[in-house]
Amino acid sequence: MKILDGGITAPIGFEAAGVEAGVKYANRKDMAIIYSQKPCVTAGTFTSNVVKAAPVKWDMNIVENSEYAQAVIVNTGIANAGTGKEGMEYCKKTAKKTAEVLGIPENAVFVGSTGVIGAQLPMDKITAGIDKLVAAKAHTKEAGTDASKAIMTTDTVNKELAVSVEIGGKTVTIGAMSKGSGMIHPNMCTMLGYVTTDAVIGKEALTKIVKEDVVDTYNMISVDGDTSTNDTLLIMANGMAGNDEIRIGTSEFDIFKEAIHYVNETQAKRLAGDGEGATALVECTVCGADTKDNARILAKSVICSSLTKAAVYGHDANWGRILCALGYSGAKFDPENMELYYAAGDKKMLIYRDGADAGYSEEEASEILSQKEVRIIADMKMGNAKATAWGCDLTYDYVKINADYRS
Amino acid sequence: MKILDGGITAPIGFEAAGVEAGVKYANRKDMAIIYSQKPCVTAGTFTSNVVKAAPVKWDMNIVENSEYAQAVIVNTGIANAGTGKEGMEYCKKTAKKTAEVLGIPENAVFVGSTGVIGAQLPMDKITAGIDKLVAAKAHTKEAGTDASKAIMTTDTVNKELAVSVEIGGKTVTIGAMSKGSGMIHPNMCTMLGYVTTDAVIGKEALTKIVKEDVVDTYNMISVDGDTSTNDTLLIMANGMAGNDEIRIGTSEFDIFKEAIHYVNETQAKRLAGDGEGATALVECTVCGADTKDNARILAKSVICSSLTKAAVYGHDANWGRILCALGYSGAKFDPENMELYYAAGDKKMLIYRDGADAGYSEEEASEILSQKEVRIIADMKMGNAKATAWGCDLTYDYVKINADYRS
DSSP: OEEESOOTTSSTTEEEEEEOOOSSOSSSOOEEEEEEEEEEEEEEEEOOOSSOOHHHHHHHHHHHHOSOEEEEEEEEEEOOOSBHHHHHHHHHHHHHHHHHHHTSOGGGEEEEEEEESSOOOOHHHHHHHHHHHHHHOBSSHHHHHHHHHHTOSSOSSOEEEEEEEEETTEEEEEEEEEEOSSSOOOSSSOSEEEEEEOOOBOHHHHHHHHHHHHTTTGGGBOSSSOOOSOOEEEEEEOOTTOOOOBOTTSHHHHHHHHHHHHHHHHHHHHHHHTOTTOSOEEEEEEEEESSHHHHHHHHHHHHHOHHHHHHHHTTOOOTHHHHHHHHTSSOOOOTTSOEEEEEETTEEEEEEETTEEOOOOHHHHHHHHTSSEEEEEEEOSSOSEEEEEEEEOOOHHHHHHHHSSOO | OEEESOOTTSSTTEEEEEEOOOSSOSSSOOEEEEEEEEEEEEEEEEOOOSSOOHHHHHHHHHHHHOSOEEEEEEEEEEOOOSBHHHHHHHHHHHHHHHHHHHTSOGGGEEEEEEEESSOOOOHHHHHHHHHHHHHHOBSSHHHHHHHHHHTOSSOSSOEEEEEEEEETTEEEEEEEEEEOSSSOOOSSSOSEEEEEEOOOBOHHHHHHHHHHHHTTTGGGBOSSSOOOSOOEEEEEEOOTTOOOOBOTTSHHHHHHHHHHHHHHHHHHHHHHHTOTTOSOEEEEEEEEESSHHHHHHHHHHHHHOHHHHHHHHTTOOOTHHHHHHHHTSSOOOOTTSOEEEEEETTEEEEEEETTEEOOOOHHHHHHHHTSSEEEEEEEOSSOSEEEEEEEEOOOHHHHHHHHSSOO
16 A cells, blocks of 8 residues: 555546635635546445434435435535524535536535534525636645645644555555544544545445444544534545456455555544644553453543543543543443553553552653653453544643634 | 531431541541441442442442441542552551441441542551541531531532421431532442431332432533542431331322432532532433433433533533534434523523524523523423433633643
């Protein structure tokens, strides 16, 4: 696998753009388009929240009922959730307008929205934005970056990525852009994530890869425990790489799945590390668990603990909070027979064993907790199952951002 | 029911004290005792966390296996959790020493600890503290308040309460003290709560009351979603009121249970409102739910949402976060057919209906959200089930307190 310098426009035949449409923010890009020169096989996963934003319902319908899709149109500033029938109409109009300008069917246009819940979309600005996007779209690296920047809300960095793999002698490329930051506790997938690829692959195979992979990537991150109304992960494969079709059960399938996993895991970690107000990426690996499910439950419980997160922010080796979070996770284990470690870079330090403090240096622990990427490792000593979850620290800035998000 | 000015020493025959033992803090009371002149029937509920503090294990054993208990000894500063075999020994020694000085059996002494996880108790200070406590204990209101203050950690106010009811011509009194603040997300009961009563009642009846009542009181509050390793609620009935025994299925049982409910609900709300860094008590009532369980799940999900809590702190009527929290709670409902209200004092305001904004005044909503007690009401329009949960806002100070709790 090769890591490329690029994003969603890296695969053959994908164009993109990001423009200022004035939906909410002034002086910044707030609408994006992804367009494929050829129709794409698609797969996706969506929020498990009972309250689904209009665009989530729209996209779910396309993934389930349309054979192909060819474009994605995204706005930030307004989530188009909690907007009733009017909001659904606006979502439909957004897709319709995009379809008209591009000359493709309405049900080939995915719609993404992110931002404040409850406000209605300003449709004049949206339609003007669509015209600008279609005029600006290009198959260049810069155009992909523009789109990636346009989907940011409280994100502090744009998150794009591209990789390539050899599949039966052909180069297959995968690109991605994602946004996250707050209301991040995916339970199907993240806030907004888009993956493009020129691979030749059928819908069944693509769907299998996405469904299986999100369990260990997007579904293992949490910024604040709040599962958004808008979580969407979409993958679009336009087949322009010209490889022999990737089929389930072949080594090509495994190669491609591994590449998608790398892309999803990298993007998921970036979302966690750029959580609202975060100063550190916190990674929790649970090993030696009795089952994979329990390993996931334990790791995620640590990542979600407000007290653990606040202690990381304070560089305070308060391991009792980690032990506590493991204890209330719902998974059974023996607290008298397990080990806890802190790690960062190539330093790893035993903190807790045999039911008590392992006699570590507070100074060294604090040094580890001061790094930008902090790892917590829990060895349950029950079996061989392992899982990793990612989150971030809890800071003043998280509270600040969310106390006046709408103003 | 009469509300009295007092606490745990209000019932006949209960003595208490709070002293400075220097366990962790300087210049403040940090050990407490409750002593009953006669042996007490007891009941209790404890943390569901797999990691249980030594005193929790100790107390569970007494509630399950001893017919009577007569004293409670509590220290703050150190939780005696994550302390292994050594910690269990120290807990046992604490009970033994107390029993010796009081001249009662070792298994009649409950032990409570709260504070930092992982540190070992300084036994010299604990034993000296026990001597001081036994010398100081008294059946006075002041002594009860001293004990109530001594069990505080990051609590900003002490939480005590007393009420009396008439049971078959006799006055039965109930007293209580509780502490909470952080790591509050009880899943059986709160951090530390003690209830005293002079009622004549059997163990089965007392246990039934406690188990049934915590479901709608202590188990419906959350400060930060972290279920502590030390959660303990104990009730001790010494029978000195001389009433006819309170039996299950009688009107006397109902009167007594209602009084206990009032005490538990009041104390639970106080814990929520005094959550670490909190500026407001947030109450969420879900009505019109299909089942009582779903009403509880929905109400608690709102109370636990970091984003909802931060919005209350910012006095920002960002109701989308409430809708979102209801949506990911796990309970099913129709977001297009329900209503959301904000309320405070005698003001109540419709915010959301028919799937969208109800067209309220942002200014009035912000005024409501600026009060010390903010109510959120969700009418699910599915049935008649109702539940209420209590929490607090999420503030800079919560982060501050928890970033350097141990230092």
